[in-house]
Amino acid sequence: MTVLNESGISDVLPPLHAVNGLANRMPGALVLLLGLRSEAFVAQSLVYPAQAGYLPQPRSPRVVYLVLDPEEPPEGGYIASRIVEAAAGFRGLEAVFVVSGWSARAVGVDAAFEARIAERRLEIPVALLDPHGPEGAPGVLSTDLEDRISASLVRFAPERTSGLFAVAAPEESRKSGRSEKRRGGLFGGLLERNRRDPDGDLRGSPVVLLGGFGSPFSARELAAELGRAGVRVAGTVPADGVGELPEIGEGTVVGLLDANLPEARRAAEERGAEVVETLVPVGVDGTARFVQDVSAAAGPASSEVGKARNVWHNLQHLRNRVRGKRVFFAGDTGLELPLARFLADAGAVVLEVGMPRFDRRRLSEELQALGPDVDVVAAPDWRGQMERVEKKRPDLVVASAGLYGPLVARGHLCRTSSELTRLGVHGYEGARRVLETISRTFERAEELDSSLNI
Incomplete structure (x- = not known):
C-alpha cells in the first residue's frame, strides 16, 4: 500500500453545510449560527440537493442566524440577549448550540462568555461549537461540526458510575427536565428490549453507539444486530432529544460509527468509558468485526462468521x-x-x-x-x-x-x-x-x- 500526502487544497464541503441537518436530527435543539453574512449564506446555500428517490432536505426553522457587522462589534452581553430572544420563540427546547468560529473571534466577540450568560438565563444547556478543524489536525472534513456536537452531547449525557446507578451530568439533568418517559422515541422501544434479558439480569456492560448523524435509521438497524448478539444497547449519541441521551461513564462501552470523531471520542474517554478500537461498521465484514469486538468488550462474546x-x-x-x-x-x-x-x-x-x-x-x-x-x-x-x-x-x-x-x-x-x-x-x-x-x-x-x- 502506498500512502501519499499531496498537502493540497482538498475539495471538501465546509462543515457549515451540516447546520440544517443537525437541527433536523434533534427536534428539541436550537442551532444558532454566529458569524459574518458570508457564513450565513454558505449555511443556507449548501443544503443537500434532491436525488432520485429522495426528497431534498428541508431548511429547518430551528436554525437562527446572528449576523455580525465587522465595522460595529457588539457590546458584551448583547449576543447572549439575542440568544435568549431567539430561544423564547420555540417551545420545549432542551438545548441550544451556538456555532461560532474564527470570524466571531476576529470581530472581537467572546462567544464562550456569551454562551455562559445565555445558559444561566435560559436554564438549559447552551453549547459553543467551533465548526473548524480540531487543534493541530491537518485538513477540514465536512463532518467536523458533527464531531463537535457529538462531543457536546456526550458531556450533556448523565454520567454513569461503575455501579448500577447513574448520576446526571452537573446541571444538565435539571436543565433538560429528564423524566421516566425519556426512553421513548425512535430508539426507545428497541433499546429498552435490549436493556435486559428475559430474566431481568443486568450482567454485561451497556453499549452506546456514537456517531451516525446522517443515517439514524442505520444506527437503529445496527443496534438490532447488537441486540441479536446478546449486547445491551443503552442508546445512541445523538439521540432523538437531549433528554433521551444514554448514561455514559465508567463501565460503558462506546462503539464509534465514524473514525473521524476525535473530540467525541475524547469526551467519552474523559467520562471513563471504553472506546472500542475496531473497524467502522460499514460493509459486511466491517459490521461483523464491529459486532464481535463490541460484544467482546461488553461481556458476552459473539461470533459473526456464520451471519x-x-x-x-x-x-x-x-x-x-x-x-x-x-x-x-x-x-x-x-x-x-x-x-x-x-x-x-x-x-x-x-x-x-x-x-x-x-x-x-x-x-x-x-x-x-x-x-x-x-x-x-x-x-x-x-x-x-x-x-x-x-x-x-x-x-x-x-x-x-x-x-x-x-x-x-x-x-x-x-x-x-x-x-x-x-x-x-x-x-x-x-x-x-x-x-x-x-x-x-x-x-x-x-x-x-x-x-x-x-
Whole structure:
C-alpha cells in the first residue's frame, strides 16, 4: 500500500453545510449560527440537493442566524440577549448550540462568555461549537461540526458510575427536565428490549453507539444486530432529544460509527468509558468485526462468521454487478476508507482513496483490512485528482461535491460520497443499500449507452 500526502487544497464541503441537518436530527435543539453574512449564506446555500428517490432536505426553522457587522462589534452581553430572544420563540427546547468560529473571534466577540450568560438565563444547556478543524489536525472534513456536537452531547449525557446507578451530568439533568418517559422515541422501544434479558439480569456492560448523524435509521438497524448478539444497547449519541441521551461513564462501552470523531471520542474517554478500537461498521465484514469486538468488550462474546457468510450469500447477485469494476474515491465525508474496503471485499477494484484528513493511528485497522494494492492519498490536491481520474478512466468515481460536475461533464460516471452516506451505510442492511445503489448506477449507464448505440 502506498500512502501519499499531496498537502493540497482538498475539495471538501465546509462543515457549515451540516447546520440544517443537525437541527433536523434533534427536534428539541436550537442551532444558532454566529458569524459574518458570508457564513450565513454558505449555511443556507449548501443544503443537500434532491436525488432520485429522495426528497431534498428541508431548511429547518430551528436554525437562527446572528449576523455580525465587522465595522460595529457588539457590546458584551448583547449576543447572549439575542440568544435568549431567539430561544423564547420555540417551545420545549432542551438545548441550544451556538456555532461560532474564527470570524466571531476576529470581530472581537467572546462567544464562550456569551454562551455562559445565555445558559444561566435560559436554564438549559447552551453549547459553543467551533465548526473548524480540531487543534493541530491537518485538513477540514465536512463532518467536523458533527464531531463537535457529538462531543457536546456526550458531556450533556448523565454520567454513569461503575455501579448500577447513574448520576446526571452537573446541571444538565435539571436543565433538560429528564423524566421516566425519556426512553421513548425512535430508539426507545428497541433499546429498552435490549436493556435486559428475559430474566431481568443486568450482567454485561451497556453499549452506546456514537456517531451516525446522517443515517439514524442505520444506527437503529445496527443496534438490532447488537441486540441479536446478546449486547445491551443503552442508546445512541445523538439521540432523538437531549433528554433521551444514554448514561455514559465508567463501565460503558462506546462503539464509534465514524473514525473521524476525535473530540467525541475524547469526551467519552474523559467520562471513563471504553472506546472500542475496531473497524467502522460499514460493509459486511466491517459490521461483523464491529459486532464481535463490541460484544467482546461488553461481556458476552459473539461470533459473526456464520451471519456474515449468509449475508454475503444473499448479496451474491449484487456482487456480480460490481465485481471487476474500477472505482476511484475522491470524496470528503471521512467514510471513504471503510466504503473502499467494503467494495474491495465485494470484488471491485479500488484504484485510489482520497482522504482530506488522515490519522494513521486511528485508521490502522481500516488500512490493514483494505489490503496492500490500493493507493491512499492524504490531503489530495483537486487538480491532481482530476488528472489521475482522466489517466486511469475508472468505471465509477465517488466524487466530492465540487468535482462531481466537472467529472460528469468530461464523461465520467459519478456518485457523490454524501449520496452514499445518506443511504445509511452502517450495518448489514447498509451494505445491501450501498451495493444496490452502485448496481443501479451501472445499470442506468448501460441502458443509456444502449439507447444511444454507444
